[in-house]
Amino acid sequence: IAQSSWIKVGETVEVTGFSGSWFSANVVKKINGNKYLIEYLNLKTEDETKLLRKEAEISCIRPIPPNIPQVKSYSLLQEVDAEISNGWWCGVIYKVLSNSKYIVFFRESSEELEYDHSQLRPHQDWVDGKWVKASM
Incomplete structure (x- = not known):
């Protein structure tokens, strides 16, 4: 419940x-x-x-997920939320590029899209009334 x-x-x-x-x-x-x-x-x-x-x-x-300290960089296979069409979509860092850019893979759509660091946030789940950081 x-x-x-x-x-x-x-x-x-x-x-x-x-x-x-x-x-x-x-x-x-x-x-x-x-x-x-x-x-x-x-x-x-x-x-x-x-x-x-x-x-x-x-x-x-x-x-709204709590603000967690902005990470300087994301790691390969780290779960992130990417800003798309005024919403946040869960994906995984598939490639780390230069200039604070990343390729993010979305499991649901099997798409790979490029994002700037500023368009990403660390993924968190709301579980049993508590925020849980995604594991790497």
């Missing part, structure tokens, strides 16, 4: 999308015990006139 006591109306959270992606959103209201109305911070409705709102189950919501 997911603990929802940490979720507060007005709080900024992350909501899971497809293929393990996470998008920032604000909690608008609690609908019932396990469901909340959220409004995405960077995703808009189809007509692009307002921010997208949707209902989300507690199992699809997590707090």
